[in-house]
Amino acid sequence: MEVEKLNNPTWYSLTETHKDFGIDYNGTKFYCPSYCPFGGFIIPDTTQSAIDTYAMLTNNFYVVGDKPNFNSTVRLNKELVCNQMLLDKGIEIEICEHITELRTTKQMVDLFYLVNLVQPGYFKTKTAGLGSYYGIYKNEKLIAVTGERMKMNKYTEVSSVVTHPEHTGKGYAKQLLAYTSNKIIDEQKNPYLHVADTNIGAKLLYEKLGFRTRRKISFWNFVTNDNRKTTNR
Template sequence: MSQLICDQYVLENKIELDYTEEIIELQNENHEELMAFVKKFYPHYFKNRTPELGRYFGIFKDDKLVAVTGQTMQMNDMTEVSAVITDTNHLGKGFAKQLVAFVSNTIFEDGKTPFLHVAENNLGAKKLYEKLGFDLRGKINLWGVKR
């Protein structure tokens, strides 16, 4: 069994941001590329049907997916921002910032509040989320069970 301690963040207000990249909602025809992209950077994060849990959005460069963010866990009043992943060759270009803002704002448009979980030691991501206006709400322990 393995433990992952995460910080939970909640966003109370829409994010005001000028988007410089085209953000595309990924469709069924993007499934294979999405799966290969996530597997490249986080090999154990997705299962084949994980994209069915919500909506995913991406940024493409030269017809290649280079950054992705999704919406997964959905409750009556809240929806989780998840799978914030940028290709390591495209870090520092503001792709994650734009995707998190875009996805969070679509959650607000649906009348819900965005929240997310991030590993407590992922300081770069936490700094981004706080800069975008997310507030730390607490810690959550996730356990992995292997068969």
């Protein structure tokens, strides 16, 4: 079934819609690190050598799904347990803010700095190239964004649900989530997202908008054990 591909979202994204953004290590696939430091696998025996090779490109990355085999060249820094939440129908709320699709060079710079201000470490220099991103500006300052990250044939991940700390509590995230999710549904795909299991407030917001928890899924964070030089591709 198509929905079972969500058990291994990175691998299937790099096999389907995002196949041109990845590196295939004979059964283990990673995004090029300048786009997204995520990987996934279907052949456990390939993960050790794949992780060793990928660690030459970036010193901090994640494997999504099952726990991979790995060597002492890297260290398992943490297991981030997330709720994987799926939306089955459009979100019917009033959109009262002006929402801008972020396309210009200045808008991309604004996007990069806002996401890394609130959620540092995940959003890379080319992440915005993976999908569409939408934002709300106030007084020419980008204060809230939401966009698309991992993509399969039938599913698109909603990501970077970010509001500037000085502008929270005003419903911006709710409107951007509805706008982005409905755009995905218009493309005949299902929106899904990942939220840390400990982020109770965000989970409650997503549930109110119609997202339901499908399963828990782990993001295994690895860092290199030495000071080797890395190069982003």
